[in-house]
Amino acid sequence: MPLESTIYLDESGNDGPNYISAQDPFYVLGGWIVPDRKIVDATVLMERFRQAHSSQTFDLKFKMFRRRPYLLCELMTKLGEIGLVPMFVLAEKRYCIAGKIVETFLDPYYSSKLRGHFGVDLEAKREIANTLYERLPTSVLNEFAASYREPSQTGFESVLSRVVASCREHVNAEVAELMLGSEDRLGDIAAAELHAVDAFGKGSATINAPCLISMAMLIEQLGRKHDISPQRIVHDEQGPYQTDFARIFQSFLSAPEEHRFQLEGMDVPFGAIRNINTLEFQKSEQQPLVQAADLLAGSIAHVAKKLVGEESLHVQESELAMFAFLPMYVPQLRLANPVCSERMLKRIGGAIREKMGISETDESSNSHAEQTRWTSTLPPGDMIPLLPARGSAAKPKGHPDHRIKIDLPFYSIANEDRELVLLLPPDVSMAQTQRDQRMYLLWTDKALAEGFLSDQDWVGHSVVEFGPPELDEFIELLRQGSQWTDWVYFQFPQPHGHMPIKRLADDLERVWQRSKRLFQTGLASEVYRQHEFDGEMVYSALMGTGDYVAIRISDGLRGSGDTREEALGDLQKTIGDASSVGQ
Incomplete structure (x- = not known):
């Protein structure tokens, strides 16, 4: 039976509608899940702590203990021992500004360049937000934040121009062009922002509002999973915004279940609050x-x-970091939502690993990452970026590039049930062989595959083609085949060599998923471009590595470069060199 509980909340870094703050780069909404039967015990514990360490005040604040973090660690330990559970929403303000640029100028409802699916591809939006966070100058981010506080068509026109120019200089031309997709609807965008303020008050324009909704969603999910039975939220007083936040909360209580929207790149898993009875404010x-x-x-x-400023944590602060960020690492429970840049998430993980004595490649460390993947601000490691910034894959001199190029379609040999043929050593059975003695055969040249098959006495077999339409099926066949062998062999019997079958399946799936997401979101029109050289069709593309390729369709000749123009120029040179050799 889930415990009836009250969640007590307070915040740090509250600057109202001001997202720009060097003094407070983070907004934190944190609190404790307190089982109702433990409220008295927890209150007594807090009173004893106050009398022991700050008896002259009746309102304990973190700043009183900034230089005594060991006391906070002791307190949190005792609160945990009696059954209290911490939770938080952590919002990195610079990242939130970048996210707000994405939400404002890359909304498919207003953009002529995006499809509706972009609105629900949170990984795509987080990827772009993280790129803007890393690449745009602080002055540009601050200018947008100032414009957003007082939304108007004129203000958005001015700041969009700055954002586009900065994207061309620091990111790539593709992101800049996408931003221009909303250029004709800036008046409508400004009107929508003003309407939200009219409906819910000025509090809706603060960073506090989406963080409060995100916290409510964390609590609602715990209630729906029957981890707890949340009765109420008790929040510190909110001054002029208190009425606005109460109105926002009330809108979720009365909202239809199918209601959905996104905030600051945060996932809002439910359209309505059904498990929290009230939101109260107390001094x-x-x-x-x-x-x-x-x-x-x-x-x-x-x-x-301290982490975002790359400052070292002293021993007691490292201990405090363990307690503070613990909610991110609790298996099976979503107790935290860190709305932060990839850089910040890595620093949090690094601080935890260092304190625990875990290396970055340790399996237990990786399992922590898996448990908290849902909080990530960037595509998970198995996703290829859709719009990587120019030069994002730059390698130090002498660093080898191990990428390989495999052209579709693939050809293989299958029986009448489209089961791929598994090649064994001569004159032995399946039971007499080990995994590393078996292999699947693949060709990129159909004539080679047909020539090999004609030399065999296999009945009911044929050469099968796997192009883009069959790629999902092909990946599944590779995964099924990995239970029998570790290898595929290319261009048999030519000496092109082996490749691990699981790696091939994984790499193909990553590339294929990127392509599908590009077309689903509408980004493909910016990533892939069509050209014509001397009457022949040429395609250019922004790769997932951040560089560009250009390909002549008739013969597959390629060029590459750090920009699309460089790739096309390199292809022209390659075509010229090939023509000279032919003459």
Whole structure:
């Protein structure tokens, strides 16, 4: 039976509608899940802590303990021992500005260049937001944030021009062109933002509002999974925004279940709140458990600020980081939503690993990453970026490039049931061979495949083709085949060599998934371009590695470069060299 619980919340880094803050680069909404039967025990514990360490005040704040983090670690340990569970939403303000640029100028409802699927491809939006976070100058991000505080068509026109120019210079031409897709609808975008303020008040334009909704969604999910039975949320007083936040919360209580939308790149898994009864606001000096939430939120903000500034954590701060970020690493429970850049997530993970003595490649460390993948701000490691920034795959001098090129379609040999033939050594049975003695055969030249088959006495077999339409089937066949062998062999019997079958399946799936996502979201029109050289068809593409290729369709001649223009120029040179050799 899930415990009836109250969630006590407080915040750190509250700058209202101001997303620009060098002093407070993070906004944190943190708190404790308190089983109702433990409220008295927790309140008594907090009172004893106050009397022991700050008896002259009735409102404990993190800043009182900034230089005594060991006391906060002791307190959090004791709160945990009596059954309290921490949770938080961590918003990196610079990343949130980048995310807001994506939400504003790359909304498929207003953009002529995007399809509706882009709106639900959170990984794509997070990828672009992270690129803007890393590549755009702070002055451009700040200019957008200032414009967003007072939305108007004129203001958006001015800042869009700056964002587009900066994307061309620091990111790539493709992202810049995508931004221009909303150029004709800036008046409508500004009107929509103003309508939200009219409907929910100025509080809806603050970073606090989406973080409060995100926190409510975390709590709602715990309730729907019957991990707890959340009765109410108790939040520190919110001054002029308190009425606005109450109105926003009420809208979720009365919303239809099918209602859906995204906020700041955050996943909103439910359209309505059905498991939380009320949102209350109480003065922190009158509620010790709200003070406990302040101590948690302040601890998270303090450590996060040092990490993003690449400052070293002293021993006690490392211990505090373990306690503060613990909700990110609890298996099976979603207790945290870090809305942060990839860089910041890596630093949090690095601090935890260092404290635990785990190397970056350790399996247990990787399992932590798997458990918290849902919080990621970037595509997971098995996804190829859709719109990587120019030069993002640059390698140090002397670093080998191990990429290989395999042209579709593939050809193989299959029986009447389209089961691929598994080649064994001569005159032995399947049971007499080991995995490394068996292999599947693949060709990129149909004539070679047909020539090999004609030399065999196999009845009911034929050469089968696997092009783009059959790629999903082909990947599945490779995965099924991996239970029998570790290898595929290309261009048999020519000496092109072996390749691990699982690696081939994984690489093909990653490339294929990128292609499908590009077309589903509408990004393909920017990534792939068609040209004509001397009457022949040429295609150019932005690769997942951040560089460009150009291909002449008639013979597969290729060029490459750091820009599309360089790739096309390299192809022209290659064509010229080939013509000279032919003469």
